[in-house]
Amino acid sequence: MSEHNHEHHISTAKQLWLVGGALIFLTILTVVVSNLGLPSPLDIIAALTIAFVKAYLVASFFMGLYWDSKFNAMLLVGALVFFFLMVSVTLLDTLYRVDAVPSF
Amino acid sequence: MANHSATHPAHVQHHFVDSDQQFESAKLGMWVFLVNEILFFGGLFCAYIVFRAWYPELFTQAALELNKLWGGVNTIVLIGSSLTVAMAIRSAQKNQTKGLRINLLITIALACVFMVIKYFEYEHKLHLGIAPGSFWNPTPEILHELSDPRANIFFGIYYMMTGVHGLHVLVGIGLMIWLYIRAGKGHFNSEYYTPVEITGLYWHLVDLIWIFLFPLLYLIE
Amino acid sequence: MAVAETKNLTTLQVKRFKPSDNPTNTYLTDEKGLWAWMTTVDHKKIGLMYLGAVAFFFALAGFLALALRTELWTPAKTFIEADTYNQLFTLHGAMMVFFVLVPSIPAALGNFVLPMQLGAKDVAFPRLNLASFYIYVFGAIFTFISLANNGFDTGWTFYTPYSSDANSAGVIWVTLGVFILGFSSILTGTNFITTIHKLRAPGITWGRLPLNIWALYATSIIQVLATPVLAITILLLSMENIMDIGIFDPALGGDPVLYQHFFWFYSHPAVYIMIVPGFGIISEVITTFSKKHIFGYWAIALSSLAIAFIGFLVWGHHMFTSGQSSVATTVFSFLTFLVGIPTGIKILNWVATLYKGSIDMKTPMLYVFVFLFLFTIGGFTGITLGALSVDIHLHDTYYVVAHFHYVMMGGTLMALLAGLHYWWPKMTGKMYNETLGRISAVLIFIGFNTTFLPQFVMGAQGMPRRYYNYIDQFTIFHQTSTIGSYILGVAFLIILYNLMKSLINGEKAPANPWNSRGLEWQATSPPDFHNFDHTPVIIHGPYDYHQPMEEFQLGLAVSHNGHGDHHEVTTDETEKA
Incomplete structure (x- = not known):
């Protein structure tokens, strides 16, 4: 080895x-x-x-x-990138709603 | 190892060329699985962020019900267990079966301490009626502190996040016990310690998740 | 750098291995008996078991579709109650999506073909592979338990608050089933990514990967990134059902639209989990039957990854009418148009591959043509739906139903049928009847268009989806559609008959009946338990139809550690025996 x-x-x-x-x-x-x-x-x-x-x-x-191996590091970073994409795109909706939860 | 093409070591499965390929595959597979785990928790973090952005005052108010001290102690306990797992891998790499077993044992113990503290935290909250969803039934004093009518949203997220995380800790304990038994049978050495390595990766991820859960749930107020 | 490069080169002794046309020992004869099958870790057998399971659920869900179409023969009640109707279309959708389309190509055909195309003996984690199959079965059992518990009529999307309020027991069971099923998908994806990275035979560089592998790679990435979000969503939904934690419940301060975000963060990429592996099959079949190098190898390979990436950012186009913010809808609409680009690149390259090829209209190729027609229609109508203002009118009408059937059935299922007919001789060692195969392909094309073209028209005229009744003006469209669905049913029966008959008294298949340059065809039909009786060495790409066949039949002469990061094989270093 x-x-x-x-x-x-x-x-x-x-x-x-x-x-x-x-x-x-x-x-x-x-x-x-x-x-x-x-x-x-x-x-x-x-x-x-x-x-x-x-x-x-x-x-x-x-x-x-x-x-x-740098690829394993890339996987971790990639996972975080996709997480941030998920959050930021969801926030595009939730932060800009006229009335967050109208019924409440 | 370089020219051992004819003799297949016993731990190498039939479809791998050599021990290295098997080790690297297992590690890559584990990392891909960790990507899964990150996005699994990512959904919960996303819910947390969305609701926090909507109801910041609720979150600061509700976080006061969580005990910073015990949260901090638990963080240190988990970090300690991560350290011992790393030490366990080191022992395996250096052929020290005894060190491997001791480190695994300490890790199991620390993981159990984490769960016990978590249990008492839950127990305390349930006692005060701060329970998830339909079991939400806080005592009058708590209701006075938690004037926000949406407080159960925070605790819904809290219970989901810590609950799912706790489940991962339990799975980790199970894996460590399995490793401990196998180490006792002398299955691991410097040539083959793949299960220790990838369980270690899993355990560190459980730690990583908690490193973010702790400030987000306990500290931000 | 020169020193480093010479260090990375490994000299390999290769010789020619021509696969025998009459193998005595195959994976099918290797071990016999039910128990051997159930406990096998052989990727080929697991692939076949998946294929069987997928076919079973497809038949079941297809049968439900026929029942639904029959019910829609008349504007009012034909033969089933409205509540039953709601349950049937939900079951049809859920089964087709989670039990058929998602696992169909990757887990069934992919499992069989992927290690062979890589020259590997198996996938990286064979036991996880078997586990994924049992998890799939286990998830299916939960769905059946759900049926015994009042069933579920939420639609396959399980939208809150309806799914968390009404009829909980059935919904809890089926969502748990979907949760479990997700793990099967995750395990397959994890396995494939690792296998593609670590188990390639000597000489298979990234530039020599078959496009099917590229497509499966992109699919696996989506599976790994998206499926866990579905898992947590479903878990939250179950908690909502069991103890009202309120995250999706507006009455408690939660947000049902957030559920839709989470759900579509998985389910939109999931449509690419379904279609992208289909693209891979199309690339394989189209070159084999055009006897020509694929046009734009890298364009096709990388557009799969591009689709996988952009596919993650367009989920909101399912929610244009859900009340999400207008900022989000605008961004989502724009991003949706972007997905059209890599998909268009693929179609263009496939058509360019046909140009000046010697096209052989065998059954798999016919299905490819069916695919090209139907999928292009499906894709274009998708762009229509992605346009924000148009979608407000068309949302939740039959136009959407027709669109996704053109994409999912006209795309994924046609690719699946192409692949199934293409690899059938390899999988079973038997040839099916070519004439019957062609008849079924033509019948499917006719039946499909009869079923779904009218749905575009009535959708555009305002017929909403999922409705039990309709007004009289739509009768003619619904009845045409129903007739078409019966033609489809007959066509599928012919396929089933043809394939089953080939098993019983089909001609023996030669090792390479289509004269393909693909690596999987350099093994015997059916393959040996270890796929190849030698470690294959690859010096040409899988589509080099201008190269002589013997250069595709190279294997290691002496056993050698050729795997790893650096298996460069150059022609001048190889010796032919």
Whole structure:
């Protein structure tokens, strides 16, 4: 296996612990930020930014995308792209309705 | 591995040329499945976004009923379990069966802790009558806090999202137990640890979903 | 870079393997008995089992269609009650969509052909493949349970709030059935994507993939991206039914139009799940029977992907009259026109392929011509419906019914029939009667147009779909349509008879009865359990009809690790034995 060009990446324990530590730090950070009581769009932006950083860490290092075939990373990004398409096109309707739910 | 074309290792299925092809196929297949999972949860996130855009004040009000502390603890528990799964894969890659089993065991334990905390969160809410749909029957104090008549929409989404996520955690626990048993039989080594790797991918995705659920449900207020 | 390139080249020893015309050992004789079939992981047998199941549901749903058409013979009641009528058209639609059209080409024919066209022994995950079949059966059982529980009369779209209020038990069962069925589709898609990426035989580069594979690839992508959204939608609908969580219920602050968004986010791409694999079959058949290289290989290949992508952004054209915002309707109408472009590219390329080809009017080719006529009509009327202002008038009329039957039946089913007749000798090792085959194709063309052309006219005149009664002025159209449906029924019986008869006393099929250059034809008919008795090596594209046949019958001389990312085989490096 060792001489094969498809050698699997083995992360060091230190790497993994570092990433885990960073994730826990970010979790605490996001709770702290939410307690600051930032004004409306800012708090959402802050929370989501931290969430995306965490997601990046998990996907890159725990899931190994950093070393893996780029196609697998593309699948993940592609899934997110289609999710955003779904949301944004749906919002084209729901945000621009004259009366969101007329009967209510 | 390079020139082993004549001898097929036992773990390689008949239709694969070699171990590498099998491993890469399994991993690609898992990633395609994860795309599925993302869009599956994507529907729920979409519903969340649509209703949040319509009723922002409802969401800030209702989110107060969720306990940030326990949500945060659960986040850390899940992150910890992701770490141990990654460690488990590392152990398998390095032929350390004992380390593999210990890490799997810790992962199972952490996943169970997550579910127990989730259970107490649910239990508390159901006790206050904050139940989904037709079981919606909040106590007067809660009704006072949740003055918005559409509060059940938020909790409908909350229960669906956390419920479906919890179901994934349960499935994950099942898979980990299966891996633990197989690891005990010595099925995994540095040449063949595909099930550990792809279960790990699944588990990290469950973690990823929660990383977004936590701020969206608990923190945004 | 030169160094890197030489490193990526693998020298392969190849020799010629001419498939025997009289195989002694085939996948059909490999293992016998019911149990062996039920537990098989062989993609060919699973494909046949799917084919059987799909044929069963097609017969059932077709029978329902005949009942519906018979009921519509007179303006008032003919022989069934209005409530039964509502249930029958719902069942007809749901079965045709979820049990027939979605799995028909990918899971039945695709399962059989895909690994063979890739030169693989099987799909990447054979056990998941079998699981997908049983999940399909399991989902079907739920539908039958639903029938025993009052049935369902919501239409196949299960629109809320009707589906979450009225008659819950039946709706819950059938939606759970559809939920389960979705997983079968997801597993097939996942399997195909992985197989296409990882299990190609040496020499099959992306530029040498048969167009059928490109089409199945695009289909699988849609299946993987869209089906989970259906699953979650159906789950939400079930929760709505079971405990009124209110997300789709306007009385609780929810939004029924959101249900339609979710539903069509799956179901519009789903129509491409149905039609795109059909495109693949057309490309295969049209080259084989024109004996000519496909015109515009990359245009056809990439337009499948383009359809898959744009197909995700047009779902709102099903909701022009649902009360969605006018911003959304305008955008959706515009995007809908865009889908016409890649589809038009395909039609143009197919017709150009015919140009100066030596066209052989065998049965599969006849079905291709039927397809070209019917699908083009279906496509153009789709553009009409996609125009916002026109759709306000035509929405929910028989015009829509005629349109999607032209696309789904005139498109998908004709492609399926073309493929079925094309690969039948490969699947069964038997030749069917060519004359009967041609008669059935012509009858289907006549019957189809008699059934559905009048529906365009009465739809444009305002006859609404799904109605039990109608006013007298539509009688002539309805009766013509009913007569046409009986012609169709007869034609399908002839097909069934012809194919079944070939099984009993059909001529033995040679390995390559159509002289095709496709890889699947370089195996015996029916193929060996492992498809090929050697690992095939490909040095030409699947449509190189200007190349001699022996260059298509190359296989590895010695077993060699030729799979992986980098199997470049060049002609000068191959040796012919």
